[in-house]
Amino acid sequence: MFRFILLLVLFAVFARLFWRFVEGVMRGATMPRGGARPSHAPSPVKMQPCPVCGTYVVPGKAISGTSSGAPVHFCSEKCRSEHAVR
Numbered sequence: 001m002f003r004f005i006l007l008l009v010l011f012a013v014f015a016r017l018f019w020r021f022v023e024g025v026m027r028g029a030t031m032p033r034g035g036a037r038p039s040h041a042p043s044p045v046k047m048q049p050c051p052v053c054g055t056y057v058v059p060g061k062a063i064s065g066t067s068s069g070a071p072v073h074f075c076s077e078k079c080r081s082e083h084a085v086r
């Protein structure tokens, strides 16, 4: 019985290691030329710079607008109105 538990634990550890490896390979495959991407990156969300002040914002949380047809993301309401004035 003890042997069985030991085997099970070993299997779980190996399965986890294997899955981590597979995940790493898949991440590498989905990101061509990713190269040396820092592993401490906060999130895979692509940040967009505010066209007025240059602050990087998350498009999902930013104030969105359009600049000559192209979608842009502002860090604040102030920047959006400033951009409209220009």
Ligand SMILES: [Zn+2]
Binding pocket: 050, 051, 052, 053, 054, 055, 074, 075, 076, 079
């Ligand atoms: Zn801004």
